[in-house]
Amino acid sequence: MRALPETEDLAVGAVALDAQAVRCVLGGVVAVDDVSLRVDQGRCVALVGESGAGKTTLLRCFNRMVVPAAGAVLVGGTDVTRFPAPVLRRRIGYVPQHGGLLPHWRVLRNVALVPDLLDQADATAAARRALDLVGLPPDVYGARFPHELSGGQRQRVALARAIAARPGVLLMDEPFGALDAVSRSEVQAVCAALRRELGVTTLLVTHDLLEADFLADEIVVMRAGRVEQRGTLDAMRAAPATPYVASLLERALAGAHRRSDA
Numbered sequence: 473m474r475a476l477p478e479t480e481d482l483a484v485g486a487v488a489l490d491a492q493a494v495r496c497v498l499g500g501v502v503a504v505d506d507v508s509l510r511v512d513q514g515r516c517v518a519l520v521g522e523s524g525a526g527k528t529t530l531l532r533c534f535n536r537m538v539v540p541a542a543g544a545v546l547v548g549g550t551d552v553t554r555f556p557a558p559v560l561r562r563r564i565g566y567v568p569q570h571g572g573l574l575p576h577w578r579v580l581r582n583v584a585l586v587p588d589l590l591d592q593a594d595a596t597a598a599a600r601r602a603l604d605l606v607g608l609p610p611d612v613y614g615a616r617f618p619h620e621l622s623g624g625q626r627q628r629v630a631l632a633r634a635i636a637a638r639p640g641v642l643l644m645d646e647p648f649g650a651l652d653a654v655s656r657s658e659v660q661a662v663c664a665a666l667r668r669e670l671g672v673t674t675l676l677v678t679h680d681l682l683e684a685d686f687l688a689d690e691i692v693v694m695r696a697g698r699v700e701q702r703g704t705l706d707a708m709r710a711a712p713a714t715p716y717v718a719s720l721l722e723r724a725l726a727g728a729h730r731r732s733d734a
Contacts, residue, residue, distance in 0.1 A: 488513040488641055488673035489534055494543035496529050496697075497502050503529040504540070505697035511638075516667060516674040518684030520720070522693040528645050529679040530694070532553060534675065535564050535643060547641060562589050565634030565642040565672070569649050571626045573618040579603070580614035586637040595636075602632035605669070607664050624655030635670065642674045646685065663687060681705060681724035693717050 489511035496504040504526040511517045521528040532538040535547045536557045542610035546554045552560055573582050580599050587595035600610040606628040618626055627647060634642060646661070648656045664687055667674060678684050684691045685705040693700040693708070693716075701713035705721075 474482070481563050488515075489517075489675060490544075490546040490549075491530065491533060492544040492546070494530065494533060494539055494540045494545060495543060496526070496533065497541045498529065498538075502697055504533075505700040506543075507691065507697070507699055509544075509699070511673055511675060514671045516676060516688040518676040518678055518688035520678055520682050520684050520691055521679055521692055521700075522679065524613040524696070525696050526697040529697075531643050531675055532647055534641070535561050535566055545690060562586055562637070563639055563641075565637075565639040567630050567634045567642070567644045567647045571618075571630035573626060573629060573633070577617075578614065579608070579616050579618070579621070580610060582629060583633045583636050585633060590637055592637065598636050598638075600633070602636040603629070605635065605666060606632045608632065622655065623651050624659050627651060627655075627659050631659070631663065631666070635666065635672070638670070640673060642672045642728070644676045646677050646679070646703075649679070655694050656722075660686060668723050681720060693720060 486555060486717070489509070491507060491509040494504055494507050495502065507526070507530060517637055519530060521527055528540050532567045533540055534552065536549060536555075538604055547560070547564065558584060558646070561678065574585075574676070580596065580603070583602050584595045584599035587598045592598060600614070603610040603613060608625065613621070613629075616628070621629065631647070644663075648659055660683065666672075674688075676684065676688055681691065682705075690702060691705060691708065692702045695716050701708055709721055712721060
């Protein structure tokens with residue numbers, strides 16, 4: 473199939489992300505089973521569920537880190553298979569759970585990675601702007617190595633790297649899962665502010681329903697590779713679609729009460 477030119481826009485049209493009847497098989501196991509998911513441009517959807525639910529597998533279909541066995545995956549109305557994988561990934565922001573920073577590169581060079589790969593003339597300036605946006609002044613943090621940062625600061629750098637080239641789509645795979653409670657809350661607030669400012673279409677994977685409620689416009693609960701329910705947290709609390717969703721809500725809210733009482 474013809475590869476689109478590297479300048480092709482990936483985030484156009486009313487639907488920025490669209491998975492159509494996607495089925496993924498990993499190691500002989502069905503990880504995603506006939507799932508369809510649409511995310512409108514500028515919106516944030518959170519995929520929530522326990523380990524093995526298929527959340528990360530579905531997310532990775534959008535940047536071709538996972539190739540479905542069946543179904544179609546579109547970004548900006550275009551099937552992702554029409555793009556060479558490196559071209560696609562350079563135009564989609566991606567934040568993995570542990571940041572994925574290059575340890576032998578300083579912070580500013582890490583953040584400038586994608587603008588450099590895209591041959592942007594102002595790659596360093598773009599990296600400096602991104603660091604400012606996540607609350608890490610480049611004159612203070614730009615020359616540091618990742619090991620000289622706290623966990624929360626490293627995730628902010630990873631977020632800055634993901635947005636430095638101003639992508640239309642941002643994929644976030646458990647970006648706060650490895651952080652302590654204080655750092656997690658701080659980076660969540662940074663992420664929420666960035667989304668408001670940039671209007672970037674976002675797909676977020678998390679185990680935490682309350683985190684999903686804070687950051688996302690809608691929540692999709694997954695279990696065993698399928699979608700159990702989609703909606704806001706309030707709508708799910710009012711009418712859980714399945715016993716699993718009801719149980720997930722009960723556990724999440726009980727945990728929140730325990731933390732507030734501590």
